Amino acid sequence: MTTPVRVALLGAGTVGAAVARRLVERADLYAARVGSPLELVGVAVRDTSRVRDGVDPALLVQDAEALVDQADVVVEVMGGLDRARELIERGIRNGAQVVTANKQLLAHHGPALEALAAEAGVGLDYEAAVMAAIPVVAVVRDSLAGDVVTSISGIVNGSTNFVLDLVARKGVPFEEAVRLAGELGFLEADPTEDLEGLDAAAKIVLLARAAWGAPLTLADVQRRGITGLTDEDFRTASANGKVIKLVASAWTSGAQDAPRVELAVRPVALPQDDPLAQAREGSNVLIVEAESAGTLRLHGAGAGGDETASAVLGDLVRAARRVTRA
């Protein structure tokens, strides 16, 4: 019997509970893919008395430090900045591999965490942080490593797309669409994350860093959210055969040997037949242009428990393989 790879899960919310369920349901599959079983040693939560569907209550713990100290792989899906950073740093210093879905943490502290991980010789994987189930980080960083990416643009925030789609296709007044999105659970706990383009800004920073290796920060993003839009803007767009979308973009400018990376998140009125205009409801689309590959289009679910867990578990399998091969 091979030694199990010990996994510490930090957080059992929408994403964490889905990861925990899949680890149990598909244990045989992961064991075959890794070459060793994945053992979920515990799940750190704030309240251990709360029942989480499909998550063994015996695994719930409050002492996240003690949990991290037992792990070969730390999976951070609790969100937030300071606590998540402390625990990830602890895991890295212990020599654990780290997987996270935390886009804001990475947008703020990604380079420092990556430097720490490189120093410790461990991986820090974050495919789920950008567009959840849609594999985009690996595409721009690894699959296109032999090419030159020239631009990236997309609908990377499902919540605002849901709002804008309701207005454009169903004729719901803008304020009403925002309210409905909140009621249906489409908006983050702090809705300004979505509505002011902060979530999209974090995602485009992560993609641009992955594509160009440039030391970009959130301050480099020219950002405008959707809160300044009015019903008149939607009527004008529609009268001109256009659809308003919140578009996140990254492109290079300046000398070819020393290109500058420009970043923006802003509402744009797009022609109806533009590929980005096709994103319906909460879906995401990304268009990547590269010198040799030409135009690549990735489309799918950019949020949701199971969808995000798909990307987290993909990173977990790769991280666990590094553990077994070390």
Ligand SMILES: NC(=O)c1ccc[n+]([C@@H]2O[C@H](COP(=O)([O-])OP(=O)(O)OC[C@H]3O[C@@H](n4cnc5c(N)ncnc54)[C@H](O)[C@@H]3O)[C@@H](O)[C@H]2O)c1
């Ligand atoms: N939900 C999505 O569709 C989605 C998609 C992509 C990325 N993400 C990212 O995944 C992460 C988790 O998202 P979620 O939707 O599951 O959030 P959530 O709010 O549903 O769950 C967070 C969990 O972490 C726990 N937690 C938070 N702070 C904690 C602390 N200090 N100590 C112990 N437990 C703590 C909470 O109790 C909860 O169980 C976030 O970083 C989010 O940005 C989410």
Ligand SMILES: N[C@@H](CCO)C(=O)O
């Ligand atoms: N609020 C985010 C969740 C997934 O990152 C979105 O709507 O895209």
